[in-house]
Amino acid sequence: MYSEKVMDHFQNPxxxxxxxxxxxxxxxxxxxxxxxxxxxxDIDDDGIIRDCKFKTFGCGAAVATSSMATELVxxxxxxxxxxxxxxxxxxxxxxxxxxxxxxxxxxxEAIHAALWDYAKKHGIEIEGLEPPKSDIHEGEEEGEEY
Ligand code: FES
Numbered sequence: 001m002y003s004e005k006v007m008d009h010f011q012n013p014x015x016x017x018x019x020x021x022x023x024x025x026x027x028x029x030x031x032x033x034x035x036x037x038x039x040x041x042d043i044d045d046d047g048i049i050r051d052c053k054f055k056t057f058g059c060g061a062a063v064a065t066s067s068m069a070t071e072l073v074x075x076x077x078x079x080x081x082x083x084x085x086x087x088x089x090x091x092x093x094x095x096x097x098x099x100x101x102x103x104x105x106x107x108x109e110a111i112h113a114a115l116w117d118y119a120k121k122h123g124i125e126i127e128g129l130e131p132p133k134s135d136i137h138e139g140e141e142e143g144e145e146y
Contacts, residue, residue, distance in 0.1 A: 002060075003094035005068075010060040015070035017053045024121070026113025026132060028106055035062050035103070039070070039110040043118055047078050054110070061096055061103035065089050069107035078118075082128055084111060109133065 002010075019040035027038040035058030042051035052070040056062050069089045073081040086104040090096050096104055113132035119125060 001097055002064075003096075005093045006061065006064045006096065009064035009067040009093065013063050013067035015051075015053045015067065015074070016055065018055065019051055019053050022114075024114040024116070024118030026110045026115070026117055028109040028113050028132060030058075030102065030106055032102070033059065035059060035106065037062060037066055037106040037110045039066070039107075039114045041073075041111075041114045041118060043078070049073050049076050049078070049081055056106075058106065059100075059103055061100040062106055064093060065096070065104040065107040066110070068092050069111060073111060078115060078126055081111060081115065082126065084108065 019042050022040040023043040024041045025038065027036065029036045035056070037056045037058060038054065040053045041049055044050050052074050054066040054070050056066045065086070069084060072084045072089065072092060086101070086108040089107055090101070090104050109132065112129060115126055115129055116132050119129065
């Protein structure tokens with residue numbers, strides 16, 4: 001059911017924890033299952049993401065996608081991090097079962113929420129970034145095919 005990469009990131013998640021005085025923190029939840037994800041970003045003066053950590057109170061797929069998402073945004077510019085979509089995270093994990101696709105949305109939303117927090121603190125605008133949703137509403141995961 002799960003790819004080897006999903007199992008690996010679930011069993012040995014990378015970048016678990018918190019960053020003290022993080023440049024941006026984003027917390028999102030999925031209303032349907034009640035799972036919560038928080039992402040911390042450490043962004044330097046050049047706008048490069050030096051470090052990224054996460055905490056997830058959620059299912060195995062949420063843990064694996066957060067782990068992979070943190071790996072994908074580390075060392076990237078903000079613009080590049082904006083391209084780390086749930087689809088990109090799923091591809092990097094060699095796919096997720098259809099019923100677990102909504103879990104991967106949490107990682108994308110949490111990164112965006114943390115970038116939003118960073119932008120707000122620094123009085124800047126990030127192109128294409130929308131205000132974070134407080135949760136992912138039912139139905140959004142339906143109709144997506146991967
Ligand atoms: Fe809630 Fe996966 S079941 S995030």
